[in-house]
Amino acid sequence: MSNRRKFITKLAGLTGAVTLSSYFQSLQGQSLLASLDEARNRPLEDLVQDETFWYQVKQAYTVSPALLNLNNGGVSPQPLVVQEAVERYNRLSNEAPSYYMWRILDQGREPLRERLADLAGVSPDELAINRNSSEALETIIFGLRLKPGDEVVLTKQDYPNMINAWKQREHRDGIVLKWISFDFPIENEEEIVKKYAEAFTEKTRIAHVTHMINWNGQIMPARAIAREAHKRGIEVLVDAAHTFAHLDYKIPDLECDYWGTSLHKWLCAPFGSGLLYVKKEKIAELYPLFAAGEPESPDIRKFENLGTRSFAIEQGIGQAIDFHLMIGPARKQARLQYLKNYWVEQAVRNPKVKVNTSLDPRYGCAIASLAVEGKTPNEVSDWLFRNHKIHTVAITWENIVGVRVTPNVYTTTNDLDRLVRAIAEMMA
Ligand SMILES: Cc1ncc(COP(=O)(O)O)c(C=O)c1O
Structure with a gap:
């Protein structure tokens, strides 16, 4: 068997996506598989710049050619294989919902948990599958046993849902928020x-760390903060909404106690899918947000009493993992870094254009914050959309003022050339 056939056969064995998806039976899908096969022997620096390769990746998505979506920080589109899986599972569910969801699709949860655990580098018994980062992180924030006077250290640049959750605890329970x-x-x-x-x-009990600040893409040194906190017996909660399947890392690398993410962001999983991690020995002490029969159980599944929800969405996470692993976590991170630097380095040649995000891979990756002298973020973002159908997001939050620009793996350098030309035209 040729190497390519072997590779495809191996993938087919590994993934339901390949055997079932009409995408991988199409010419586009076949050529992506062939390129991925060849990519195994190519250096990363070479591959990140190969537009033909990434153009093939783009074909695996169904993004609109009518507008240029540079707000992948909000939520990401799903590759066609994921969309197809969700539709399949949804149709199946509709044949007899309580039977197909609760007796058939439900059986996929434990295998899915294992696959997520592999990807995240932790035990399956430490991961709960839920609907988004807000749910994961609020489970932690509201589930922790804190007394009046206990202190939590957080930053003004954290995410509003999380800030609001902490403020609600301050209001209800008399905990003290220490802002930096x-x-x-x-x-x-x-x-x-x-x-x-x-x-x-x-009095500090918890350090709240946003692993990647959503406003400008700053990467925070979560592990170093965790080490400093643990020296004093302080627990660490990481908001990883923007880093899972964006940066190539495993949860234990961060040395945190609690962690939450949204899978519909960088994993490109179905909308409304998320993940909660609680270190094994901390599970029993953490109360679930939705009550469980045994709230002090050490079983992570106590956090999954969410009531009726779409099992099609949950099971579609599996195809998103397949796709992510096919592209390769290290390749993906390197490409995202390359794309960000590609447009930023050109845009900042104009002295009136500033980008308030690091180009150093230790401190930033796909997300960047663009600021234009003499214009508000709304003016810039509106102008880009009105004149060039480039979709970005205007941000004014605390001391962060800019337009957030976020490409994804389906973004090509051609797309970013459009952005760079549009910025130059606006400045002229
Ligand atoms: C840093 C951060 N935390 C949490 C969230 C909440 O994510 P979700 O809306 O998927 O719950 C977001 C969403 O953008 C975010 O950027």
Whole structure:
């Protein structure tokens, strides 16, 4: 058997997506598989710049050619194989919902948990599958046993849902929020860690760390903060909404106690899919957000009493994992980094254009914040859409003011050339 046939056969064995999906039976799908096969022997630096390869990846999506979507930070589109799977499972569910969802599709949850655990580098017994980061992180925030006067260190640049959850606990339970604030971008790990450390007191119980700041894409040194916190017996919660399947890492690399993400962001899984991680020995102590029969159980599944929800969405996560592994986590991160730097380096040649995000892969990846002298973020974002149908998002949050530009693996350098030309035209 040729190498290519072997590769495809192996993939077919591995993934339902390949055997069932009409996409992989199409010429486009076959040529992507062939290119992925060849890519195994190619250096990363070479592959990240190969537009033909990434153009083939783009064909696996169904994105509109009518507009250029550069707001993949909000939510990402799903590759066709994921959409097809969700539609299949949904049709099946509709044949007899309580039978097909609760007796058939439900049997896929444990295998899915194992696959997610492999991807995340933890035990399946530490992962609960849910609907998004907000649900995962609020499960932690509201489930922790905190007393009046207990302190939580968080930043002004964290995500509003999480800030609101902490404020609600402050209001209801009398915990104390200790705020720190950063002037991003920062390319100095120690400076960030020091600010957290200075806010820690004897009463601090939790450090809240947003792994990647959604407003401008700053990567926070989660592990270094966790080490500093653990020295003082402080637990660490990581908001990983933007890093799972974006940066190539495993949860234990962060050395945190609690972690949550949305799978509909960078994993390109079905809309409304998320993941909660709780370190094994912390599960029993954490109350579930939706009550469970045994709230103090050490079984992670106690966090999955969500009531009736779409099992088609949950099971479609499996095809998203397949697709992500096919592209390859390291390749994906490298390509996203390349794309960000590609447009930023050209755009900032105009001295009136600033990008408030690091180009250093230790401190940023796909997301960047564009600021244009003399124009508000709304003016820039509206202008880009009105004149060039380029979809971005205007951001004004605390001290972060800019237009967030976020490509994804289906974005090509041609697309980014359009952005760069549009910015130049706007400046002229
Ligand atoms: C840093 C951060 N945390 C949490 C969330 C919430 O994600 P979701 O709306 O999927 O719950 C977001 C969403 O953009 C985010 O950027």
